[in-house]
Amino acid sequence: MGELVSGLIDLIRAGGKAGAVSACVLGLLLIPLGYFLFAYAAGPGAVWPIMLGVSILGLGCLGLGLGALFGNQARLDAAMDGGGTIARANFAEARLRAETAKVPFGACGDCGHVVEGGPAYDRCPNCFSVPGWVIVENEDERGRAISSLS
Numbered sequence: 001m002g003e004l005v006s007g008l009i010d011l012i013r014a015g016g017k018a019g020a021v022s023a024c025v026l027g028l029l030l031i032p033l034g035y036f037l038f039a040y041a042a043g044p045g046a047v048w049p050i051m052l053g054v055s056i057l058g059l060g061c062l063g064l065g066l067g068a069l070f071g072n073q074a075r076l077d078a079a080m081d082g083g084g085t086i087a088r089a090n091f092a093e094a095r096l097r098a099e100t101a102k103v104p105f106g107a108c109g110d111c112g113h114v115v116e117g118g119p120a121y122d123r124c125p126n127c128f129s130v131p132g133w134v135i136v137e138n139e140d141e142r143g144r145a146i147s148s149l150s
């Protein structure tokens with residue numbers, strides 16, 4: 001069960017919004033299915049925990065899906081309100097900042113955010129991208145960050 005749930009969470013993360021919606025739909029299908037199995041198909045001595053389990057699994061799917069949907073929305077809102085962010089298209093300025101930023105710093109190839117200071121973030125603090133986030137801890141890595149900002 002635990003593996004199933006963590007696999008589902010990975011699926012939702014990988015699928016983004018579509019994955020979250022799929023999980024909601026799956027959950028909405030499983031809840032009445034479990035109830036139906038429990039109420040009509042389960043005779044005396046039937047294994048009713050399994051029937052209820054289907055409903056609970058459905059609830060879990062729905063919860064995970066909604067969590068992913070609204071979780072993302074909340075993070076998006078936070079990013080919008082963050083202030084000090086630069087427009088996604090303004091990569092020329094971002095490259096300039098990456099050229100002059102003091103090591104260590106982090107740069108985001110997805111939104112062009114450049115942050116000086118310790119690489120305290122495991123993802124872009126502006127757009128929360130993980131694959132786009134480049135941490136520069138020595139001068140040799142500066143070129144990698146600049147080239148990611150194009």
Ligand SMILES: [Zn+2]
Nearest residue numbers: 108111124127
């Ligand atoms: Zn970013």
